[in-house]
Amino acid sequence: MTIAHPPKPGNALWVYAHPRRESLNDRLLQAGAKALSQRYEVTVSDLYAQGFDPVLSRRDLGDLSDRPGNIAELAGEAYASGQLPADVREEQAKLAAAELLVLQFPLWWYGPPAILKGWFDRVLTSGFAYGDLDPELGVPRRYGDGGLVGRKALIVVTAGEDERSIGPRGISGDLDSLLFPITHGVLWYVGIGALDLHVVHDADSLGPEEVEHQVERLVTRIGGVDDEHARQFRRLRDGDYANTRALREDLASGRTDLGIHLADRD
Amino acid sequence: MTIAHPPKPGNALWVYAHPRRESLNDRLLQAGAKALSQRYEVTVSDLYAQGFDPVLSRRDLGDLSDRPGNIAELAGEAYASGQLPADVREEQAKLAAAELLVLQFPLWWYGPPAILKGWFDRVLTSGFAYGDLDPELGVPRRYGDGGLVGRKALIVVTAGEDERSIGPRGISGDLDSLLFPITHGVLWYVGIGALDLHVVHDADSLGPEEVEHQVERLVTRIGGVDDEHARQFRRLRDGDYANTRALREDLASGRTDLGIHLADRD
Numbered sequence: 268m269t270i271a272h273p274p275k276p277g278n279a280l281w282v283y284a285h286p287r288r289e290s291l292n293d294r295l296l297q298a299g300a301k302a303l304s305q306r307y308e309v310t311v312s313d314l315y316a317q318g319f320d321p322v323l324s325r326r327d328l329g330d331l332s333d334r335p336g337n338i339a340e341l342a343g344e345a346y347a348s349g350q351l352p353a354d355v356r357e358e359q360a361k362l363a364a365a366e367l368l369v370l371q372f373p374l375w376w377y378g379p380p381a382i383l384k385g386w387f388d389r390v391l392t393s394g395f396a397y398g399d400l401d402p403e404l405g406v407p408r409r410y411g412d413g414g415l416v417g418r419k420a421l422i423v424v425t426a427g428e429d430e431r432s433i434g435p436r437g438i439s440g441d442l443d444s445l446l447f448p449i450t451h452g453v454l455w456y457v458g459i460g461a462l463d464l465h466v467v468h469d470a471d472s473l474g475p476e477e478v479e480h481q482v483e484r485l486v487t488r489i490g491g492v493d494d495e496h497a498r499q500f501r502r503l504r505d506g507d508y509a510n511t512r513a514l515r516e517d518l519a520s521g522r523t524d525l526g527i528h529l530a531d532r533d
Numbered sequence: 534m535t536i537a538h539p540p541k542p543g544n545a546l547w548v549y550a551h552p553r554r555e556s557l558n559d560r561l562l563q564a565g566a567k568a569l570s571q572r573y574e575v576t577v578s579d580l581y582a583q584g585f586d587p588v589l590s591r592r593d594l595g596d597l598s599d600r601p602g603n604i605a606e607l608a609g610e611a612y613a614s615g616q617l618p619a620d621v622r623e624e625q626a627k628l629a630a631a632e633l634l635v636l637q638f639p640l641w642w643y644g645p646p647a648i649l650k651g652w653f654d655r656v657l658t659s660g661f662a663y664g665d666l667d668p669e670l671g672v673p674r675r676y677g678d679g680g681l682v683g684r685k686a687l688i689v690v691t692a693g694e695d696e697r698s699i700g701p702r703g704i705s706g707d708l709d710s711l712l713f714p715i716t717h718g719v720l721w722y723v724g725i726g727a728l729d730l731h732v733v734h735d736a737d738s739l740g741p742e743e744v745e746h747q748v749e750r751l752v753t754r755i756g757g758v759d760d761e762h763a764r765q766f767r768r769l770r771d772g773d774y775a776n777t778r779a780l781r782e783d784l785a786s787g788r789t790d791l792g793i794h795l796a797d798r799d
Contacts, residue, residue, distance in 0.1 A: 323641070
């Protein structure tokens with residue numbers, strides 16, 4: 268089972284999940300990808316333009332589609348036997364080549380649009396993006412040691428809400444917690460370290476000058492992205508969750524917030 | 534703009550988002566819906582069987598599809614002018630009629646499958662599920678006062694992980710936090726109170742007797758669901774987030790976990 272995919276140096280994948288042209292997101296994509304292309308070979312997966320189908324279904328299982336069992340495990344078998352659909356294989360090839368991943372999307376119902384959620388569901392198959400016990404590591408290929416280990420990811424998210432509503436103690440929950448299922452549950456699980464979120468607040472009500480400011484801000488951010496360090500969550504292999512899969516009592520004692528899983532907070 | 538939809542007493546909607554027949558989820562659906570039908574008229578939205586398309590796109594905007602602007606706002610206008618697609622209108626009619634909502638899904642990448650995420654994206658349009666400032670209330674129709682106020686929801690979720698991995702301080706984050714974007718961001722936002730999660734752990738490795746036990750457990754849960762109280766999050770109108778949209782400093786002081794938004798914890 269292949270669980271390590273060395274990236275191609277200087278390669279980046281920009282996954283874009285917004286339906287409209289001439290939108291703020293479109294502006295950010297054009298300017299951001301251009302800025303990034305000064306140092307990277309940038310591939311864009313424009314999920315809406317591609318007509319990407321986000322629904323994981325029997326179509327994803329090749330000749331295993333009638334076999335009983337867990338669909339994620341069966342998709343892993345379909346991956347191992349080269350039976351995944353062409354659109355999934357293409358996305359996997361792009362992702363495997365990239366050393367930097369950008370995920371750009373508008374915040375819909377406090378999460379990614381369905382088309383991006385389904386990109387996770389279909390593309391990050393068992394065997395490709397994570398695996399069972401690795402004999403050398405002594406732990407499963409998950410949580411910091413997944414099949415895509417060594418990569419960094421930048422999340423660019425536009426939100427209709429203001430900075431306070433999705434900030435610490437904000438009424439909608441803080442965005443770091445709301446997107447923990449992506450930064451930790453998806454990215455860290457498969458070995459990819461997320462950089463600090465790049466958030467554009469009040470995205471529905473920006474005037475022309477504010478849009479320009481946000482475009483500039485993203486271009487500047489991308490200019491310095493190589494010098495940024497990804498947030499490190501705790502790794503399974505370090506023993507912080509030894510025996511129980513719950514965080515050891517002596518670490519981040521008394522706390523129950525999701526921030527306890529960050530590795531650099533003790 | 535219509536923002537209140539009185540439910541039809543004794544009506545329930547069961548939204549089901551799993552692709553496979555003869556699965557654990559299928560067993561839970563059949564037994565659960567049968568148990569519920571002893572007291573409710575139960576409608577099932579079997580999203581996979583319906584071929585529900587979860588991708589919010591220009592198709593959702595009627596004759597507004599070429600107009601610039603925010604897609605959520607335009608979908609709200611399409612709702613107001615009766616231009617939403619037939620599949621969305623059908624789901625809205627089912628939801629408006631229901632006083633009890635069941636959302637059943639497998640946990641994929643620490644969230645709902647794309648087909649369910651897109652049901653939120655497309656069905657819960659502005660004007661139908663939430664609204665702007667209500668003159669009588671003096672606050673927007675959101676967070677406890679949304680367009681679907683007065684309903685309860687039961688989330689039935691199957692997870693491959695064990696109880697510790699997604700329990701308090703579990704390596705994957707606790708499930709209450711992981712699903713906060715649904716219980717609070719989606720349901721509470723539109724006025725629906727979520728009951729305690731109904732979780733089936735280790736879902737991929739249950740033996741036949743354990744499956745029967747889980748079926749029994751769900752049937753028992755459903756038998757008592759009318760006596761359960763929904764969790765209450767803080768309402769916008771109560772002033773807990775006065776002026777700043779961040780929780781007042783004197784409430785749940787010093788805490789930053791998502792549990793601070795529960796109304797009954799002080």
